[in-house]
Amino acid sequence: MSTNTGASILKPLFSAWSWIFLIGILAFFELYARAETGQTFLFRIYNMQSIAIAASQILLLALGLTLVIVAGQIDLSIGFTTGLSAVVMALVVRAMGPDTGWGAVIMAMMVGIFAAVVVGLLNGWLVAILNVPSFIGTLGTYGIARGGALIVAGGATVSIRSDEARSFGNGDILGIPVPVVVAGLLALACHYLLTHTRFGVHTYALGANRASVERAGVNVKRHLIWLFIISAVTAGVGGLVYTGRFSAGAANAGEPILLYAVAAVFIGGASLTGGQGTITGTVIGAFIIAVIQFGLVFSGLPPYWQFVAVGLVIIVAVLVDQSKDKLTGAQS
């Protein structure tokens, strides 16, 4: 309990563990790079940008997912929602012909997001109205979005030629890559939503005890549907960024990121049972994964080691979370 002085010293340490971990791995790669090559790892614009872009791609899936997980649900469909949005945007750009300007690209983005919203609505309908457990329901829509994206793309990657789309994916604003700006703005919006609005309060309460919000007169079904729409929209924006970066939409654009997005949320302090988690935590989680990804490549290790490393970090994150509860006496 709170009278235990040992626990009260450990508590801030535990809540800051992901920060400490992030700084730790940055220091590790920095020292490694200096010892091996005599060069800096972190203090190079290119490296910083690469890490930030990788983190942004993870974040775009993880932001909406954080809200869903705080509410005690899960959304497995986001990987292919990203792919669907990417493909749909590319198809619309292509249909409008080459060099059609910003109007066409923005139009294509809106249609891409609309496709994502359809998946989100489907998830919300399954979970909120039909009471399908979200793990199963979104696994179903994972398949539907995947198949849908492959069908509309004709099973191929949809390449486009559009300078506007390319500059959306590869340009920068004051030296900050556009995808990073987009992810940063969405992170701010989600942070505001989760910590400063009634919607956010109800999301936390829903994760802790559904009856508490239901009896408080909150429309829980509508709330759940909104959560899945938000999750789909941030994942959809991830698809738009993908199409911009690579001048092509691919159905499997988000598939390799899904696991990383889930990992970022849990590394950031969320719990599978709901009621916990923050956007700040998720942002740090995404950066931890991005640093590991980029750092291992930078160190010249076979890239497959990144899967092992991220897997280990997930396990460490869960162990830290458990011992935190034990040491500080919190019941979960």
Add this chain to the structure above:
Amino acid sequence: MTTVLEARGLKKRFGGNEAVKDVSFVVEAGECVVLAGDNGAGKSTVIKMISAVYTPTDGVVHFDGQLLTGQSPNAVREAGIETIYQDLALADNLDPGLNLYLGRETTHRILGIPFVATTEMRERAAEVLKGLGIAIPDPSAPVRDLSGGQRQAIAIARAIHWQAKLVIMDEPTAALGVPEQREVMALIERLKSKGVGIILISHNLPDIFAAADRIIVLARGVVAGERRPSETNDEEIVRMMMGATL
């Protein structure tokens, strides 16, 4: 005394099972009415008909002069009936302030953007709880860190803060230790002194006699008898709870 609630001829059928056959009673302002009865006597069904979770098969509920039957649970709560369930329906990860205001949070605007007024609600909650004689050591800590009695107090504070005229409590002391049971009994007295009517569900005889102004005994879906604590004793109440078998 003024009557706050009148239930007349309440009946509830679930399929072929008649859970409540015929229940009528009144609650006066500032009075604690205990609904006593064995498991399956129909106590929970009766309060759910009052809080509009169930629609009665027959019968009506009048509250504060208006007809409540057929309204939504939200409308009933807005009218001034607050129900405190056994599980308290608290969000364990939120502080007392947010729990007190859950579903009715206050916000303030900064540059036109609404922000939830967490600190303000926290302070209000601490005040309301202080008025109930409950001090919370750390008002920003989640309610999972609080004792059973303090958690009960938050649920009761919620009722007081939203100016409930009638509070329904379902076995409020069931999961509590002895000192905390006393705290809850003291809270009930304070509620009564504020003129709030109380319906307390219990099958614990010491609680019944400690809290009740009137005891209404239910058995098998009907009112088996109504007594003032001074006119009766444990034995008679138990006999009535057992119903028509005697």
